Amino acid sequence: NAGVTQTPKFRVLKTGQSMTLLCAQDMNHEYMYWYRQDPGMGLRLIHYSVGEGTTAKGEVPDGYNVSRLKKQNFLLGLESAAPSQTSVYFCASSYNGHNEQFFGPGTRLTVL
Amino acid sequence: QQQVKQSPQSLIVQKGGISIINCAYENTAFDYFPWYQQFPGKGPALLIAIRPDVSEKKEGRFTISFNKSAKQFSLHIMDSQPGDSATYFCAARGAQKLVFGQGTRLTINP
Numbered sequence A: 001n002a003g004v005t006q007t008p009k010f011r012v013l014k015t016g017q018s019m020t021l022l023c024a025q026d027m028n029h030e031y032m033y034w035y036r037q038d039p040g041m042g043l044r045l046i047h048y049s050v051g052e053g054t055t056a057k058g059e060v061p062d063g064y065n066v067s068r069l070k071k072q073n074f075l076l077g078l079e080s081a082a083p084s085q086t087s088v089y090f091c092a093s094s095y096n097g098h099n100e101q102f103f104g105p106g107t108r109l110t111v112l
Numbered sequence B: 001q002q003q004v005k006q007s008p009q010s011l012i013v014q015k016g017g018i019s020i021i022n023c024a025y026e027n028t029a030f031d032y033f034p035w036y037q038q039f040p041g042k043g044p045a046l047l048i049a050i051r052p053d054v055s056e057k058k059e060g061r062f063t064i065s066f067n068k069s070a071k072q073f074s075l076h077i078m079d080s081q082p083g084d085s086a087t088y089f090c091a092a093r094g095a096q097k098l099v100f101g102q103g104t105r106l107t108i109n110p
Helices: none
Strands: A004-007 A010-013 A019-025 A031-038 A042-049 A065-067 A073-078 A087-094 A107-111 B004-007 B010-014 B019-025 B033-038 B045-050 B056-059 B062-067 B072-077 B086-094 B097-100 B104-109
Touching: A004 A087, A019 A031, A019 A087, A019 A107, A031 A073, A042 A065, A042 A073, A042 B097, A073 A087, B004 B086, B010 B019, B019 B086, B019 B104, B033 B062, B045 B056, B045 B062, B045 B072, B072 B086
Parallel strands: A010 A107, B010 B104
Antiparallel strands: A004 A019, A019 A073, A031 A042, A031 A087, A065 A073, A087 A107, B004 B019, B019 B072, B033 B045, B033 B086, B056 B062, B062 B072, B086 B097, B086 B104
């Protein structure tokens, strides 16, 4: 039981490049979330999904897109990376919106 | 707009002492208040949580105190140990989403 996994662990991009972060969970959870963590800012919700095929905006969605084609996967895309998107990105999942959120190990992204 | 405000930003406590981290919230619709613990290079993990109809919850050395009228809640770590050194986040749930505080980096000196 791997829990929540994230790919890749580290990535360096140049401004304007695109990339996709992959989150996978093997707990059959309905809800999945993408957060970014910045010093002094805590964790801020980017996008979330309440089930396969659904997505919704969180607190800081600009510059990101997401897709949930399969229940176990939640993808976060950056179409044109900016230095302001340098951050540590965490994926989380929960059985439903009322249960504990389980976090992945994070992806450290640097945009030059 | 920071809906959950956490203090202090960093805290140093001697081994065996009591660590106290405070949070304040604005939205009275929040219905669940968890604390997460994060070690360097890892994702946050749920430590302890409380619902607003309870004023205190204790699990081992960790206690949440909740003051609904003041819209404040705090984490107390009794007999703090070097292994408790980590970053702690308070959070509040509203509309099935969590809003996190800014985090507190706790260091326990041996």
